[in-house]
Amino acid sequence: MNKDTTSDKSHYTILFAGGAFAALALAKRLVDHAKSYPFQLLIIEKSDSCNGLAYNINQSPYVTTNNPAKTCSIDASDENNFIDWSAKFGWPHSPDCYPPRYFFGKYLEHTLAKIISSASNKRIQFNYICGEEVVDCERQKDGSYLVYSQLKLEEKRIIYRANTVILATGNNKPNLPKFAKNLSPSRIVENTMTVVNQKKISAFDVDQNIAIIGSGFSAMDAMTIRFFEKIKPALDYAQNSASIRQQDIGKIYMISRRGLINYIPSEEPEISVNYTLSNQVCLTLVDTFFDSNKLIQLLNQEFRRGESLGYTKHQVVLALDNVLIELLEKLSSDSERHKFIKDYWTVLHAHQNELQEPSAKIFQLLEQEEILQVMEGHIKGNIHMEGEDVVIEFEENREPLKVDAVINTAGLEHSYEELVHQNALLTNLEKRGYISPHRKTNLGLEVNERYEAINRDGFSMPNLHPVGRLIEGEAIYKKFGLWFTGNSGIRSIRNMCAELAPIILQDIELKSNSVI
Template identity: 20%
Template sequence: MAETVAVVGGGCSGVLVTRELLRCTTGRVLLVDPADAPGRGLAYGPAHPWHLLNSRVGAMSADPDSGTDFLDWCRRRHPAVGPDDFVPREWFGDYLQETLRDATTVSGGRLRVHRARVTRITTGDGPPDTARVSRVGLELDDGGRLHADRVVLAIGHAAPADPCRIDPAVRDHPGYIADPWRPAALAGVPVDRPVLLVGTGLTAIDVTLSLIRAGHRGPIVAVSRHGLLPRMHRRRGMPFRPPATLPETAPSLRGLVRQLRAQVAGGADWRAVVDGLRPRLDALWADLPADDRDRFLRHLARHWEVHRHRMAPAVADEVARLRVAGRLEVRSAAVRGVAAHPDGGLLVALDPGYDRVPFGAVVNCTGPGALPGSTDRLVGALIADGVARPGPYGLGLDVDDDGAVVGRDGRPVLPLWTLGPPRRGRFFETTAVPEIRAQARELAVRLAAGAGAGRTTGQVAVPA
């Protein structure tokens, strides 16, 4: 009987790995996701027309064999689109849904989509009417249970963490927006009162644009420890000079930074330096001593992120106009406390100075949180059961070289793999489409070749 691979999650990672499994394997694929129409995921589901992709069209193909697949799709919608353009993020959501539909059409009935949320993954016998025993059980939030031989977690980023200790009364306050990507999350923000955005990254930029489009008239203040905004992608026609060489190894963080600064000082475009490092980042990260990795995360990670995850030029221009007009203020500050204000808003203690400033709303734009404190029900259950463990820096799950999830004792417990953001427990450059589509292909090829057979080294106790 053919094997069944369950893919948990129907966003970008789920679509890419489902497509590759159907292309590279001969078994059944079970895609489990609660969405009415899987394919868009968190990043591309609630996007509005003014939310542009943060990468050029030419970098976003779902097909590892065709770098122009997304470009060709965009040109069918608008013939003038070029590979260096930045299109609305909702376009990419449409593209992912169409990619999933195409995969379904050519699958010969091998793909089944089940609408539910997986809450736990355990060892488990197959249903009694089957001739063979499945190795994995998937418990669902609707009380049901599915079975598979292997499982791929395609669950995206961890949930945002609160920026400080939040009183339960504040958490339930209509002015505190813990997750701005929740549907209609910003609908209740007062249009004429100041709004505080905690975080100054791409999420804060998206929220700012959404508030402005919704008619917000009050000031918007964005704060973070460094007060750094994402940098801008190179404009079309800007001078471009690639680096002469890039480091292959990283004996020390200090030495690595020195080499990169020398390239930029010598005239290389810093964007080309950053982009050129991407294919070798994981090797460089692994080369660094543990103390240097700690030092990087404490002192340099934010500087890297604003250069690595950039704004489209049109978005950067709009942000600049808002700042000049006084509509958006960016400050270097930390949130020390949030309390309910008698006037119905929120009172925020900001450091330095511990200023207690009133706001009509506070929006958490800090991005993915760290494990194990910031996690959803499924990942929390996997960690509690010993099936998974956080990586050493809490950036994601611990995995082996192939993306197999490592359990509490340091070995794979179940035939369970992951790809994309959860691999940040071990790998550093693993969150963008080019890396995820490559991981999806490699994982599908390994599973097709029987990779992982006999890898289960333990049993998970399933409470009665």
């Protein structure tokens, strides 16, 4: 052992690498459901807080979560946990409102404090360390793991031993654009999924030049909203009146680092989902449970009604968002839910052409009219204000873009290679062959049904459990049998933790019985 390395004598039952949302969601379940056998739990977090990337408490109060308050509980078996907490801590809004992300960060801090206190009541040894980065992990002959961590402020390595290791490292920094402090909130829309922000998009004046960052689902939604709310009426009006000219319509610049390449899964999904549905519909579908018959009936009925009023099916689907949310209350069993999703997509499949057409048509029309310009490029530095303009600079050798407002829809997902490359621990686990890419999506790591990592040779790594955003591909595919990317948020992570906790507790119980 070199002289800068200390070996921690403590042997932990469970050691977490990463201590943000996923870690807390799992730790809470473990502590709440622990029986009488003793265990020692250690969470090692490399930053100085438990807020993770998403819920930093210093961010703007204008940035909200994608989830209404009523779905923000960290615990799947206690739906009101967040609402009850937020009422106590002075959030005056209804459960249907979207809480600011910084506020959710506060919730995580209070949740951690609560877990610590529950653990001490149950005599569980619970330690949470900040400022230390787990950099490697090595399986021993006896099945335990040696875990190597690095102190942030000192050149010192520490070695721990643990029976079970939880990889809760998230998926690292998303490649999101950065906004300068001087950028007025009225000039930027983040998170196109909230109704408030969609209204903000509708409110941009027709002559404003808008940059949409990203080219996925949400970008298409933003384009569609702007088209129907402002551009189409202006184009219609321009045909009949000289008072508005084509030139008076602002431009849309759609900026994408990958260009307009669709996400293509390596295998055919069970059901094709290439519809231009709004993201909100998809999220609602994936995240919630519905009464399938009622919804299909409603959908067909709405299509007929919409048609008779001269609306496209795409518009009808967008309008259905609110109705879908109303159906949240109805819980059904897994099989009912699965059946519903299949039925739902079957109905939509029958309307695929009509559904796809409007978005594609809008896209083509806007390009033809030279209102829409797609730009492939990487954004450099901060997006900032210069006088009245919002300025976007590029890595590529090209003039900065000056616009009136920015709609950011850039995705958060990383390929396995990008993910592994950014994190020393994952790089080392990859070198050891302990982890492998998610087979179907290449997003995050592959796990088995016990949430154990699958190694390079396709075998399970006992007691090595990746959780949270790190297994985003798996969470979505496994839960719903459908292809959605970038939706491994609060609800799916807490559900996965609810499934994993009893598996770990059962293992501990078995071990403690075998020792006795």
